[in-house]
Amino acid sequence: MRAIISLFLISVLAWGIATALNEIPFGAAKTKVGEYYIGRGKEQTGASNIVTSVVVNYRGFDTLGEVTVLFVAAIGLGAVLATRRKKEKRDVEPASLVLYTGCRLLFPLILLFGAYIFIHGHLTPGGGFQGGAVVASAFVLVYLGCRGRRISETASKTVESLGGLVFIVVGLVGLAVGGGYFLSNYLPKGELNSLFSAGIIPIIYIAIGFKVGSELAGVIDHLVEESE
Amino acid sequence: MSQTIAVVFLAIMAIGIFLCLLRMLRGPTAPDRAVAVDTMTTTVVALLVLLGFVFKRYVYLDVALVYSLLAFVGLVAIARFLERGI
Amino acid sequence: MAKTAPEASHQRRNFFYLFFILLIIWLALTSSFHWQEFSVGILLSLILSLILSKNYLKLGLPPISLKRIAFSIAFTIVLFIEIVKANLDVAYRVIHPKMPIKPGIVVIKTTLKQDIAKMILANSITLTPGTFTLDILGDTLLIHWINVQSENMDEATKIIGERFEKYLRVIFS
Amino acid sequence: MVNPVLLIAVPLGLAFALPLFGLISKRIVKYIPVVAFIFNFALALRLIPDVLKQAIVVEIGGFPPPFGINLVAGPVGVLFSALIALAGLLVAVYALAYITEGPKEKYHMLYLLLLAGATGVVLTGDIFNLFVFFEILCISSYALVAYIGDRAGIESAIKYLIQGAVGSSFLLIGIGLLYGLFGTLNMADLAQQIESASSISVFVPMVLIITGLGVEAAIFPLNAWLPDAHSSAPSSISAILSGIAIEVGLYAVVRVLFTIFGATNMFMFFAFLGVLTLLIGEMCAFAQNNIKRMLAYSSIGQMGLIVFAMAIATSYALTGGLFQLVSHTLGKGLLFLTAGYMIYRSGSMEISAFEGMGKRMPLTSLAFTIGAFSLVGLPPFVGFPSKFLIVRAALAKEEILFTVLIGLVLLGTVIEGAYFFRVVQVLYFKKANGNSERKDAPVAGLIPMVVFVAFILVMGIYPQLVIEVLNSAASELLHRMEYIRSVLG
Amino acid sequence: MSLELLLIVAFGGALLSYLFGKICPQIRDPFAVISSVALAVMMAFLYGKTMESPFYFGFLGLPLILRTNMLAWFFAMAISILGALSVIFSWDYVKDRERTDFYYLMLLLANASMLGIVFAGDFVSFFVFWEIMSWSTFLLISYNRGRALGAGMKYIIMSIVGSVSMLIGMLSLYAIYGTLHIATLSKLVPSASSGYLLFLFILFGIAFAIKNALMPLHTWLPDAYAESPTSFNGVLSGMLTRMGMYGFLLIIYVIVGAARALNLGPGIFKFNYILAWLGAITIVVSTFIALLQNDAKQLLGWSAIGQGGYMILGIAFGTSLGLAGGIFHTLNHAVYIVLLFMSVGAVQYRTGGQRDLDSLGGLIKRMPVSFIGALLGISGLIGIPLTNGFVSKWLIYKTLILEGHPFLAFAALIGTWGCILYCYKFVHHIFLGQLPEKYKMVARAPFSMQLPMIILSLVILLFGILPGIPLKVINTIGTSFGFQSLNVTTWGIASETGTLNTINIFAAVVAACVIVWLIFKAGPKAVPVAQEDTYAAGAAIPKDRYHYTVDFYNPLYRMISPYFKDFIGGFCIKLAGWTQNVCHGIRQMYTGYIGHYVMYIVLFLALLIFVQLKWSLW
Amino acid sequence: MGISNAFDFLQNHVYYIGSFGLIFIGLFIMLVKHNLIKVIIGLSILETGVNLFLVSVGYISKGTAPIFSKSAMEAAPMVDPVPQALVLTAIVIGVAVLALALSLAIRLYHHYGVLDLRRIKELRW
Amino acid sequence: MDVFGVAITGVGIIFLFLGNFGVLRLPDVYNRIQAGTKCTTLGAFLTIVGVGIMEPAWLWKALLIALFVLVTNPISSHAIARASRKSGVSLCDRSVVDKTKDFEEFREKT
């Protein structure tokens, strides 16, 4: 019965949305804001990846919020899992030597790759979040392969905090020097497509990369702890 | 590389992926499915690189690298789960 | 806690290995020798290896020498050949309508000590004809063999492990 | 001139930095929210005179509005920011002594972020940015609801999360459709381009957005999460959820309806919906024996009243609705705070467990009584002028329908009176069973109560204090063309 | 003497009493007494003044105004005197109780807010003070705990209903005329359409009828009177309830004006006729219900409802005489009901709170002053000549007869007969008959209780013999409403339609008393028998065996009880039950199952989309 | 509408159909499933659908990724970068919600020992 | 050079396909994993390197990916195989020997 009602309601939704979508033909060029970014983004922000220029600069405030959302979720998860009660210890199968060794071998390499991604956020697809996720995956691998090893909570918290603070401070400096605008791109834009370009964008993306990486690692840490 | 060859290559890979999918659906055990996924992801990595070549987009290489990394981590996680390691 | 001299040198070695590996990977990733990329690469590799070289301590990477390099190259070639053979072998079995397989699980031994050496051995076995490392514990490897030729441990060790182990023993001596 | 972006950036920065402070000393962590909201409150007050003259439009990153995100610190935004900062400050002081267990550092961080998110929602001029800050608000609420970690907390948090997430998804679909239609996310720009909210291609995104935001605004029937969440959270958080979170949700609904869509043709519907929400909320509250659930349902009722007031959509009505919002924040905040210590003292949330509280915790009980009276709308408390304005506005419509609706609204008030007075009776006129030692809430708990009471009294007796801000906030909401002009120039 | 000062004294006195109670309890009671007496004295100086001044501009741009005139002064004087007496009475009455600070605060707050109501020059202040009065009263009614909680709940719920209705009324005035200034409104409103005036009358009428316990909105009163502290009953019954009367006068004669208010509506359905009939019904029904009571305070409560009916009856006709009767009756009723409650309160004070009529008796010797008070009180209540009640009732009867409403007059008469019966029961059960053993040793009421009783007894006689004193004031009020002036003399009224001269009556009564006394003396003596008479061998005797007044009105009870169940009270209880059920039903919607909740969200969305797609409603 | 028309329709709208298909499937799962984990999976599918929809909105026929790289492969028009930025944000938010949901599910399981939502309704009315 | 690249890619793709086919066809999980690992590792390696050869600018990165696959694939497969052993997936009935017991005994000893 519920399924039938649900199907009916969903079909009404589908009807409405289909009607609305009629006005938005797929693939048609219609976006004045988007065109503006593609046309002006290169000079205004110095990033050759326009998505990054949008993410970090034009809509940098969103990104600040986004970083915060992740931060909130990480803390929230920590808070939720922190109040657990004591429970019986579970027998955990240790990883095989191959995995153990492989993970340790790969760990620095993946970290480097993560760093590559967030350092090149303004040039190639990717950026702080993606790089951070890759960094975190390195930690996942460590947890999978070598259980005993835990990241220092203090260190991860510190990195997290510093990452967030760098974002805010870089933004606030804009109030003083960047024409009085929060998050304005007041640093030299550099030469397009070179690593040292796009002003504050790489700085912010690096901060985000660190922050996201340590946050996700912290999340994983909490989950691992929970499963023990 | 001519268009035809590219299409043929891609088609073969697609069929291969499809075969893995079949195994994944049939199982019968969880490790069977994991093996299927493992094979499939490796094939997909190769496919991504090849697609990048076909479309002339360098960025596909990065995508392939990230994909293989995540697939690896994911599979190890599945494996560890199956052997009650997490 | 004061470090002993061999430990310190061990760590230094690990540091350099890591540094160069990372730098090379960085170069491959960026595929560019632009000074900006290069300097960032050096900086990053430096930082990462400073922090993480301790991680490599237990892996047991050997000091570098000409002999080891030579053996490494030889090993790589052997491995590659074996891999190709393995693939042809599998291909044959898979395509063959009757699927000529005689699978089983056997145990073999290794004399290698370092973790990384064992791992390379295990992976090599995995990639080469008909064999597959199921588990490894101490000096014992559990092998799935698609075409069991011998159930005896020593014999199996000879057939499966020896072709790689002889190189690895030298490299990681 | 001070930059309103600081209202968001400073709490965010402090939240980020909080673990670092924690490394220095665990003891100072809990004072950081206090500091943050003192700053915010002062800043918001400082901004009010400027804003009354003209809305301050802040371009983030220096990009002109349709192309960059902008904040609009108009009377509405600053009013809400001040309210958030005030409630945030008082509840933060309360939490100094109240939060004694659990991962305290995380509590304070989440708390700061919740309110920073709320401030972001009320200040932003970009619909997607609103979504982002909304998520900050929601996600930190989910986590804080589960803070105690008992069955109820976790159960309600997951229910809240699921409903909230469905709402957010609808919101996001709506935003996507709007972007597809108009290629912009700036609210003023959208408002400028939207011709008619009745055209189906605009209507569908509008209702998607309204539904999405309505979940947080606790509009009937999207509010099923509220009684659970508000009753299971720590009382300090309940105060914020009831006093700030749903108000901010409602702000978003109102902003979208008034400014972006100018959906005047739907106001009648919302008037009905508001009355329905009010009646159902009050009736459910009436049927409660659990004090926090009762307060939570009462919040639903109050939201209904505010929705009704907003839907009248005259300058009087909006003033009244905003005033009611303020008075609800003050009243409900106070009620949850006082209830928190009474629950703590009696070890139960059952109303009957509060027997004799008037003797055991006299000041707390008195504060509760004043909060209850204010919410019912009794003079000389702040609930009176706000209700007064709403009733006046409804009658000034001189439409029989609105007269009937306001009659129903006031019927809700009667029910509300019934259940609040019942509690007051229990507090004062039932013998305490067992231990009746007199021990009031700790000082850090009493200070915010006293301040809340002071605000309730002062604004109740001298509503003129805020009426100017409320009036210009109402006119900001009513005159969308001026909003568009102030943003887009 | 500015009105602000008065109110500051009133409210400040309340708050300071509370504070003194907390800081140094010894000076609280003297302070409360002094401040309330001072208030009464200050009020006296206000006599005959007419002034008006805004005192506050901060309320949403509406100036709050205080004003005084004869009407306001009349009520204010009564409030402050009765308030002062109640405070004096309370001195000993609440001495040993809990939370006396709170009691004084609320009592004085209620008094102060009543002053605020009568001095209010605009409806906002009126409403504000009205509400303060409501909640402070609520807190006082609930003060006794136990059953008082239910009484308090009933009271406050009905009060809120009333205030809500008044709020709508006054804000509709504001919506139309843009002002809430009473003086301005009284110029503007009379020209409104009849429909609107009726609307106003209904809304304000509900509020005032609830306060004045006009049937069928009386249900809160009996319980509230019975359960509230007896020391507060005076204020509650004497003035607080009569704020409804004040309200009726305000809306009918001040705002709308006699010219429009009377004859509003068609034929016999004229507004004021309906009001009068409601008054009459109130008199008859509540009188009979009062007869059935065995609880002293319930009895007085029902009687007060009935007397409220007289007042309404008096003012509903819109003649000088009726108006004077109604207003005067308000005052008189206040005086004697306060006296009666004080008398009961004194008895309760000495008997450990006993108020069950059947359990009391014979206290005349132990508490003579209380008995005198009760006797004079019921005399006033019945309307025995030379007591104040006689004068006002006479004026009302006169009006009814002159206006040609025999049925109403008959109803009023029934009320008086019934009144005699229950008053007799009241005074007999408490003070006459057998004195129960356990009350053998009760002492007289303390001085703080005797003093107000004595004062009020004197007032009853004073107003009964010299009715001209208050009637002069009342006449001024009447003329201010635009009525023809009555020819008031110190001894009564001399008008062409009917005269009242208390000297003649005084002479007649004295003569009658002498005769009765002589007859009484000549008759046989009754021999009192001790309660523990030997035949019971010292065992406890059921009270119906020794207390011969038990089932005093049994036949009557059997006769009327089937018809005079408190239908309306029962209906209210049912209504509460229904409300409860509906509420419980509605909350079933929150099932706790998340699938349903998500469904609600989707449903809401789908509904909106469906409606718009299908019908393009918006 | 013939087969080829239907095919054209599908081709033109495949992204919309796919994304809303996911959205509705996710929603349906949330509406009818009793297991909390399944509901969370439904939510996840729903969010994926929304993200896909956002990306589709920004697509421009024959458009390429809006990245100016050194190699000269920029003849094609670039797709709208904004939805991509939005999706990035939406994904992160989705992940955040998902993580929190799962942690809550873990804790809920500790308390109740079941994940059947029909049995997890101590809070109601 | 191009032809060479195409050839290598082609070979790689054939191996990939064989691996996929083996996974589908072979009787039990251990045999499937054998086929899957060996063929896809080499297949992916060759395909990727082949692309690198065809587009020399990409060579370095392609090699990096190929190496990554070469390193990770045996590890992940190993982990899965171990998991299937631990989770008690039995050998197919054509198997001739199972020395797992010996290994477990050895494991007990250490």
Ligand code: NA
């Ligand atoms: Na593999």
Ligand code: NA
């Ligand atoms: Na793989």
